[in-house]
Amino acid sequence: MKQKFKFAAILMLAVFGFQLWAGGNRENSGTEVFAKVTDHRGRKVLIQKKPSRLVTPFYILSNTALAIGCRDIIVSGDGGKGGVRPFIKEFAPELAEKPVCGSAKALNLEALASVNPDLILVPFKAADQLPQIEVLGVPALVVEPETMENFFSYVEMLGKATGKNIEADKLLKFYNEILNDVAGFIKGEAPVSVYMNSRSDALNALSPKMFQAELIKAAGGKLVTEDIRDTYWTKVSLEQVHKYAPQVVVMAAGAKKAVALTSKTEWKGIPAVDAGKIYTFPSSVDEWDSPIPSSCLGIIWLADKLHPGKIPENYLETKVKAFYKEFFGKEKDLKSLNVE
Incomplete structure (x- = not known):
């Protein structure tokens, strides 16, 4: 009950206190922007500051984030149906202790709000939740890496969004x-x-x-x-x-x-x-x-x-x-x- 109240309160604060991103392309005049990124929905997303709290809600997204050096900023856990994946146990066991914020098909909005993210990766199957996610006032990138081209562009997108351009380029090379x-x-x-x-x-x-x-x-x-x-x-x-x-x-x-x-x-x-x-x-x-x-x-x-x-x-x-x-x-x- 307390969790639900907390989530509702966060949403209310977001509505009245944060800038709404409305598709990711609204910009405050006079405000410095860390990165401008186009996601797989074609949304122009502005990232005001270098992210320090990244949500990667499922394996495919977190795997790539780890590969380009985002381990220290990931605040979401591994949501595998069969328990913690062998990959997480092997390379980033600490993620098993973090809150699970969703899966490939849907995000858990309550868990999402609880980790106080400053960048959210949204699986394309969960893109219909964008209106609720945007209420948090946090930049969100829709990712659909189901083609080689999109996988490469995801690596580039995430590198730019997190300031890991060099690491992303190294992986693509x-x-x-x-x-x-x-x-x-x-x-x-x-x-x-x-x-x-x-x-x-x-x-x-x-x-x-x-x-x-x-x-x-x-x-x-x-x-x-x-x-x-x-x-x-x-x-x-x-x-x-x-x-x-x-x-x-x-x-x-x-x-x-x-x-x-x-x-x-x-x-x-x-x-x-x-x-x-x-x-x-x-x-x-x-x-x-x-x-x-x-x-x-x-x-x-x-x-x-x-x-x-x-x-x-x-x-x-x-x-x-x-x-x-x-x-x-x-x-x-x-x-x-x-x-x-």
């Missing part, structure tokens, strides 16, 4: 070097047809509109479900998968053991299954198929599966060690990440 290297390694190779399914259902197929579709393309693959026009994962029939006849099946990070498909009679006759070319994206610490910085490592890993012998020996190991040391300050290798 590392990522782009891998993209260029892999493209060179597999140059001239015919694209390998790939079917990708979600972690929960082998017949829940990847849409070409998703971030993972771009990872597959960058790794030298060709998504067989290009006929699907729905957003995100789409249910298909086993008959349709047989018609797709993929050369490789890739399962989303966290999916059940890939070998289970090879024991199912109804899946036999699919080239990938018959050849045993069924792989699951690494996910023991962070998920290499998500729109997060480590997806660059997922590109190398997948390119090696699709084009055996084309990725130089130890290239992935070298990049893994450099990546986690540079952006998360810890030594990791393929063995410690359970990467096969």
